[in-house]
Amino acid sequence: MRHSYHIILIAFIVSPTINAFLFDKEGLILVPSVAFRDHSTPEKSPADWNLHNQGWYYEENPIQAFLMEKSLELIVQKDLDRNRVKMFTAEGKEKKDLCIDGLSRSMCAKTDDEGRLKNTFKMTNQEIELFRQTGGGNGKVVFQASVRNKNVKGTGEIFLCDDHGVTxxxxxxxxxxxxxxxxxxxxxxxxxxxxxxxxxxxxxxxxx
Incomplete structure (x- = not known):
């Protein structure tokens, strides 16, 4: 009976470590992006905005990250940061719905074949003024994005590049x-x- 307790205790202690190592984890990176004035309707003043948002929805591969880390350490003779290595062994999640929230309306877009999000949408100047925050030269808009039906989310920034200024x-x-x-x-x-x-x-x- 004592041996049984020992086995159960060891399994209880080791199990989270095995899960963390063997099971893939999903993540979402949102890249700081930009917005420009929309001059397709010249008579409208002030002009509305075209906003671009970019990101990457990925799945980690812990085993590949471990193997790459140890292989590179043999080359450089130095301990490496696995958190950085794992981003080079992760794989994008293709054709998945990412939904943008926190603005005047919600919208969803699919990732491409490599898990990347590249989306452009419009907002009126009035909407922009409601959500404009300080940051950069002309302010920024902050939004949230999440994967539909999953607890994977992130916060992104879109910097407003007005007609006058330097990018x-x-x-x-x-x-x-x-x-x-x-x-x-x-x-x-x-x-x-x-x-x-x-x-x-x-x-x-x-x-x-």
């Missing part, structure tokens, strides 16, 4: 953050371990 588009690797792309080993280390390091002086230049 700045920049590279990231070795422009904003240090990646050292000329070295495969250093690229792996800077991508999958430690804190990200900014390229010195760039943030000050971008603020001018």
């Amino acid at each position: 700045f588009i920049s590279d990231i690797d070795d422009t904003i953050k240090i990646t050292e792309v000329t070295s495969s080993t250093q690229t792996l280390i800077n991508t999958f371990s430690g804190d990200f390091k900014a390229v010195e002086g760039v943030s000050e230049i971008y603020r001018h």
Whole structure:
């Protein structure tokens, strides 16, 4: 009887660990996006807005992430962050309904063959003013998105780019953050371990 209790206790302790390792987890990433004025109706002033939202609905593969992590660690001779590695082994969930809430109306769109959400929708200038928050140069709109019939959700931001102003588009690797792309080993280390390091002086230049 004592052995039976020990087996039950071990199973109770180990089971959550096995579940966390073996069973796939789903997630939703919403990428900061932009909105521009809609000038298709010139006589309308102020013009309405075209809003773009982008995201990725994915399913983790813990076993693939573990194998990739250990393989890369043999190359770089350094412990890596599995939370970063697992995003490179995850797979997109195709043709799934993602619904946007928190604005003047709800709407749904399907992910593409790689689980990506790329959606454009319109809002009147009056609607935008109701939901405009501070952030960026001209404010932003915050929304929520969720997977239909699943407890998978996220919060996204759409930055308002008005007709007057400057929109700045920049590279990231070795422009904003240090990646050292000329070295495969250093690229792996800077991508999958430690804190990200900014390229010195760039943030000050971008603020001018």
